[in-house]
Amino acid sequence: MAASNQSAAAPTGMNVAVGEPLVRMHGVNKYFGSLHVLQDIDLTVDRGEVVVVIGPSGSGKSTLCRTINRLETVDSGTIELDGQPLPAEGKGLARLRADVGMVFQAFNLFAHKTVLDNVTLGPIKAKGEKKADAERHAMELLERVGVSNQVNKYPPQLSGGQQQRVAIARALAMRPKVMLFDEPTSALDPEMIKEVLDVMTALAEEGMTMVVVTHEMGFARRAAHRVVFMDEGQIVEEATPEAFFTDAQSTRAQDFLSKILTH
Amino acid sequence: MAASNQSAAAPTGMNVAVGEPLVRMHGVNKYFGSLHVLQDIDLTVDRGEVVVVIGPSGSGKSTLCRTINRLETVDSGTIELDGQPLPAEGKGLARLRADVGMVFQAFNLFAHKTVLDNVTLGPIKAKGEKKADAERHAMELLERVGVSNQVNKYPPQLSGGQQQRVAIARALAMRPKVMLFDEPTSALDPEMIKEVLDVMTALAEEGMTMVVVTHEMGFARRAAHRVVFMDEGQIVEEATPEAFFTDAQSTRAQDFLSKILTH
Amino acid sequence: ACGGDDSEGANVEVEENPEFPEGSTMAEFAEAGQIEIGVKFDQPGVGFMAPGADVPTGFDIEMGKIVAGALGIAPEDITWTETVSDNREPFLQQGTVDIVIASYSITEERRQVVGQTGPYYVTGQQILVREEDKETITGPEDLAQAKTCSVTGSTSLSNVVDDYGAEPVPFDTYSDCVTQLQNGSVDAVTTDGAILLGYAAQAPDELEVVGETFSEERYGIGYQKGDTEFCEFLNETIQASYEDGSWAEAFESTLGESGVETPEQPELDSCQ
Amino acid sequence: MNSVMFDIPGPAARRRQLIGTIIGTLVVAAILGWVLWTLWSEEQITPDQWEPFGEPDIISALFEGLLATLRAAAVAIVLAVVFGAILASGRLSEHAWLRWPSIAIIEFFRAVPLLLLISFIFLGFGSTLGTFYSLVLGLMLYNGSVLAEIFRAGILAVPRGQTEAGYAIGLRKSQVMRQILAPQAVASMLPAIISQCVVALKDTALGFVIGASGIVNTGESIYISPLYNNPLAVGFVLAAVFIVINYSLSKLATWIEARQRREGRSVVHVNDTTTGPAAGGIH
Amino acid sequence: MYLSELTSRLADGFLVTLQLLGWSMLIATVLGTALAAMRVSPIPPLRALGVSYVNVFRNTPLVVLFLITVVGLPELNLLTGSFFWRAVTALSMYTAAFVCEVVRSGINTVQVGQAEAARSVGLTFTQTLRHVVLPQAFRNVIPPLASVYIALTKNTSVASAFGILDLTYQLSDLIEDFPGSLYWNFISIAACYILIVAVISGAAALFERRVGVSR
Numbered sequence A, B: 001m002a003a004s005n006q007s008a009a010a011p012t013g014m015n016v017a018v019g020e021p022l023v024r025m026h027g028v029n030k031y032f033g034s035l036h037v038l039q040d041i042d043l044t045v046d047r048g049e050v051v052v053v054i055g056p057s058g059s060g061k062s063t064l065c066r067t068i069n070r071l072e073t074v075d076s077g078t079i080e081l082d083g084q085p086l087p088a089e090g091k092g093l094a095r096l097r098a099d100v101g102m103v104f105q106a107f108n109l110f111a112h113k114t115v116l117d118n119v120t121l122g123p124i125k126a127k128g129e130k131k132a133d134a135e136r137h138a139m140e141l142l143e144r145v146g147v148s149n150q151v152n153k154y155p156p157q158l159s160g161g162q163q164q165r166v167a168i169a170r171a172l173a174m175r176p177k178v179m180l181f182d183e184p185t186s187a188l189d190p191e192m193i194k195e196v197l198d199v200m201t202a203l204a205e206e207g208m209t210m211v212v213v214t215h216e217m218g219f220a221r222r223a224a225h226r227v228v229f230m231d232e233g234q235i236v237e238e239a240t241p242e243a244f245f246t247d248a249q250s251t252r253a254q255d256f257l258s259k260i261l262t263h
Numbered sequence C: 001a002c003g004g005d006d007s008e009g010a011n012v013e014v015e016e017n018p019e020f021p022e023g024s025t026m027a028e029f030a031e032a033g034q035i036e037i038g039v040k041f042d043q044p045g046v047g048f049m050a051p052g053a054d055v056p057t058g059f060d061i062e063m064g065k066i067v068a069g070a071l072g073i074a075p076e077d078i079t080w081t082e083t084v085s086d087n088r089e090p091f092l093q094q095g096t097v098d099i100v101i102a103s104y105s106i107t108e109e110r111r112q113v114v115g116q117t118g119p120y121y122v123t124g125q126q127i128l129v130r131e132e133d134k135e136t137i138t139g140p141e142d143l144a145q146a147k148t149c150s151v152t153g154s155t156s157l158s159n160v161v162d163d164y165g166a167e168p169v170p171f172d173t174y175s176d177c178v179t180q181l182q183n184g185s186v187d188a189v190t191t192d193g194a195i196l197l198g199y200a201a202q203a204p205d206e207l208e209v210v211g212e213t214f215s216e217e218r219y220g221i222g223y224q225k226g227d228t229e230f231c232e233f234l235n236e237t238i239q240a241s242y243e244d245g246s247w248a249e250a251f252e253s254t255l256g257e258s259g260v261e262t263p264e265q266p267e268l269d270s271c272q
Numbered sequence D: 001m002n003s004v005m006f007d008i009p010g011p012a013a014r015r016r017q018l019i020g021t022i023i024g025t026l027v028v029a030a031i032l033g034w035v036l037w038t039l040w041s042e043e044q045i046t047p048d049q050w051e052p053f054g055e056p057d058i059i060s061a062l063f064e065g066l067l068a069t070l071r072a073a074a075v076a077i078v079l080a081v082v083f084g085a086i087l088a089s090g091r092l093s094e095h096a097w098l099r100w101p102s103i104a105i106i107e108f109f110r111a112v113p114l115l116l117l118i119s120f121i122f123l124g125f126g127s128t129l130g131t132f133y134s135l136v137l138g139l140m141l142y143n144g145s146v147l148a149e150i151f152r153a154g155i156l157a158v159p160r161g162q163t164e165a166g167y168a169i170g171l172r173k174s175q176v177m178r179q180i181l182a183p184q185a186v187a188s189m190l191p192a193i194i195s196q197c198v199v200a201l202k203d204t205a206l207g208f209v210i211g212a213s214g215i216v217n218t219g220e221s222i223y224i225s226p227l228y229n230n231p232l233a234v235g236f237v238l239a240a241v242f243i244v245i246n247y248s249l250s251k252l253a254t255w256i257e258a259r260q261r262r263e264g265r266s267v268v269h270v271n272d273t274t275t276g277p278a279a280g281g282i283h
Numbered sequence E: 001m002y003l004s005e006l007t008s009r010l011a012d013g014f015l016v017t018l019q020l021l022g023w024s025m026l027i028a029t030v031l032g033t034a035l036a037a038m039r040v041s042p043i044p045p046l047r048a049l050g051v052s053y054v055n056v057f058r059n060t061p062l063v064v065l066f067l068i069t070v071v072g073l074p075e076l077n078l079l080t081g082s083f084f085w086r087a088v089t090a091l092s093m094y095t096a097a098f099v100c101e102v103v104r105s106g107i108n109t110v111q112v113g114q115a116e117a118a119r120s121v122g123l124t125f126t127q128t129l130r131h132v133v134l135p136q137a138f139r140n141v142i143p144p145l146a147s148v149y150i151a152l153t154k155n156t157s158v159a160s161a162f163g164i165l166d167l168t169y170q171l172s173d174l175i176e177d178f179p180g181s182l183y184w185n186f187i188s189i190a191a192c193y194i195l196i197v198a199v200i201s202g203a204a205a206l207f208e209r210r211v212g213v214s215r
């Protein structure tokens, strides 16, 4: 897995300064109609930090994630990436999004393109990389996520776990500063969950900055620096995994944990 | 939960003989086209026994389950219920199916009927029970699974967990000799899994004979008498949960467990 | 509302209590005091029902009134039923209508299945053109390459196409053809002169029937096959209308409006 | 909210959209203006073109024509439902000798132009059937074949799990059909059946070709009479009448469909269901 | 005699039907796609125009449209010369409404997630459209578009009532010369239409298989 550290543009790896804020949300509010889905959200994610967001269904986790690369707009508050406020549109926005990798619950691989084309589309079209370079890099990444023998297949021909790993490779191909994961394993069969989580864990260990919405408490315990618990659009609690799982402060978090951990 | 024990026809409860074979599969083979999905299956489930079937996706678990009430036919081998071979069609088959309760992954509640009608349809139409009797029994069962305040709603108005509990009540309403569960929790949000598993655990404790396909290892540990591990259409290993989880014999089972337990 | 200035057309004499042999068809009609006549509704001047009107107008209608009058039936007691080209024989056979006066050419084939007497009018295929073209198109010979409209599947159309090289434009009704002629989409309309005259009568300044007839169509009255007694009565009635001027009056108030002369009264076939 | 085409607009995009809206409004206004100007300059919006539609006689004639049209469409649809149900059960049958003829009939009548069919029926049997039943028979054969496919799709669209759940609680095949499949299928097919009524109603206009009475026939008799000679006005009035009726029917269909979606039921679409060479619904 | 006449007239009619079909197909596709673009555009008046067009033309009987173009257009001094083009006008305008709906729903059935994924890897609006949305929309559109073309094929027969000598016209025309030929006329004309229909659905199936390898 040394490959990506060699690419100069990649902000991952040990030689990158850890600790300064990379994503900063301040006073963010968001409504869907009259539904207040994000309420005064303040959240900072430092470079190299892995933040896991958990909370009941409908609490606004996905929405939070999606505002960070402006797939959703916010009604008030500011969001900064690497010190710059999010551009509202156009080339600037496209460039920002290239810096933010996103992995969706439903994989969302381009259904009409092969695995390889899925991974190279962004670098070639958005970054103007040469096809050969893009393909070389894509092959490295596909190898890293363990699907390099499937490069000429189309997404529906792959298992869910394989598709999700391709989706991670596709996001990494843009050499993003931060990766967003929105329940990356909840559409997967149990045996495939591990193969995806393993890739994510490795990524976290390499120092990638990550925001992960997930119900996989094992992953949170193992890889997260910080757990953020959301409920009804608010951040109710923030803590280290350690502290959160053994000694949650709020009753809402305790209640949620009791439901989710005991079976 | 004493209610069901009073109903004379219910084979559950402490006063029922435990130990004699209730479901017996012998030399069962099944093909889908050229795919050999069930290979020489021998499996006996005793009265009052809870058998958990686990295995990788596509290994034939659902198919095994479905052959027991003949939603799938087998190509060779015999399946007996309570000493009788499965009838091939007609009234006899319908009567057999009434003795075998089935709970599906996708709930499959009748979308055009209320919760109460879902539960009473079988008793009234297949068993010829009086409407009032059927409704009284249905209300007991719905109370038992904790959805008695939703009886006049339609299935899509309920949460997934509630729907699955209604589906369990619907199956119980036929006073079945054995209950089959095919991944009853895998279409559910994590917070709802527990409410369904709790109902199943209670059922197991009461002495219901159950065959459960699931990936919930907690449930298997807690409630199963025996774990059956399937791979590629074969039963690879059978053991008590204790033995299976701590000391699986086959490499295939070890491999599977390592994938599924560590995240 | 077309043709004559009032929807009643010419005044028709209604016989007071006519005498008919006991049990004859005429006696039945006279007794009942009403009759059902099948006519065309879509041929101005011949048989036409104006939109919103409740009685049709045209030469065929006038002939119907004459026949009814001879039976002692007033025009308002006639039931006019629309017949189209295809259903005239079955309507007669099944008794849906009592008689048919609907630009109904007498042919041997038709006489096999229904009774036809007359002719009360003889016409033939002619050509209708716009007023300004009456010098350039004077007969079928001038139709070569000309867009010529007639009704789908009619003999008239194949005649001019096969014999004179016209470019066929089939439509569903002659009225559609005339509309197309007026808006300049076709150069000529061809069919029975009587029908064309009906259109010319409606727009005497715009449309003109040109040339001689180049076929012969003999319009007759259709009745139940085999009723010779009734046939005789029809012939007598037509003959009488020739003589007392009501036939001429009927023509002048309808087809004659376009200014053409009232034609010779055709010789009637005898009833067999 | 999120569309597949457009990202959420920022300020510049919103400004562009505003400019586009202004230009678009102008363009639309220009088109409408041009149409009106042409109509005006060719003397199509003069009182004498429209006057007839104020006359009580003409209004009642149009109304009667409309009634005839609606009657033909209604009778045809009722017969087509019966015919379609028979064909559908034939096509769903397990017996090949029932299935194949049903398929042949369905595919034939869906591939042959309705006008050709109606003309053929009228030329061949018009003398006994009359114009009304020639039209109705043609409509029945065509719409019945389309409805057969809708019915079949409706039954097949009920999720398989519903059938299995029915079997699992001990119901028999006929009970599953009656208690589970039929009620859900009818609900899911309702919008498609209503849409087919729109198709049938439009197709009823074809009756004018064989002289069947109907509103188009009445309209024709208005504009061909030299007194009025107003084909465009008549055309617009006819179109307006059909648009009002059909639009209401379509709205009804979408409303039912939306309601069923909300209740989480499946909905059958005419065009999704075409398996053979010919498509229904679009006529 | 009948046979040779039948074949020669069917050939004539077939050619006319094909010409009607070809031109109407072309114009309806272009117009319909433009209308679909209007319907999905963020500009309200264009959307309104697209919606109104579809509602008006989809709910009007084709016969009435023919009446308006064939009898009405010459009143406006438009297309006075040619019945053919008036028929094509009616057919194209009618069919465009259906093409519009098909294209629009083809675009809308591309999952939003696909566009979001494209935006997430930094593609701009045009790139997202060109590389992700439109190729998939195109594939979704083929089967229903074939259905529209098949309906159009059948609809060309309406032109036979408005001065066009197409296949359907031959039905009654042949009877004039060969009374009693009705059944054969009907069967052979129907066969011609079925042939066209079969070719269109065959082509669509072929095409779909070629662009749809990945399914």
Ligand SMILES: Nc1ncnc2c1ncn2[C@@H]1O[C@H](COP(=O)(O)OP(=O)(O)OP(=O)(O)O)[C@@H](O)[C@H]1O
Binding pocket: A032, A033, A035, A037, A055, A056, A057, A058, A059, A060, A061, A062, A063, A064, D001, D002
């Ligand atoms: N596009 C939208 N329009 C309207 N409401 C929305 C939209 N997207 C989400 N919501 C609502 O906003 C709330 C938060 O949604 P969100 O998807 O962020 O929750 P979540 O925490 O991700 O839940 P889950 O665990 O189910 O994914 C929910 O009530 C949801 O119904």
Ligand SMILES: Nc1ncnc2c1ncn2[C@@H]1O[C@H](COP(=O)(O)OP(=O)(O)OP(=O)(O)O)[C@@H](O)[C@H]1O
Binding pocket: B032, B033, B035, B037, B055, B056, B057, B058, B059, B060, B061, B062, B063, B064
């Ligand atoms: N109706 C069918 N027709 C053809 N193949 C089928 C059918 N049903 C199942 N199969 C195949 O049979 C094999 C076993 O399927 P089965 O559903 O029993 O597996 P499973 O162990 O339940 O898997 P999962 O955990 O994904 O539910 C699979 O390869 C599946 O693709």
Ligand SMILES: [Mg+2]
Binding pocket: A061, A062, A063, A182, A183
């Ligand atoms: Mg979410």
Ligand SMILES: [Mg+2]
Binding pocket: B061, B062, B063, B182, B183
């Ligand atoms: Mg399964």
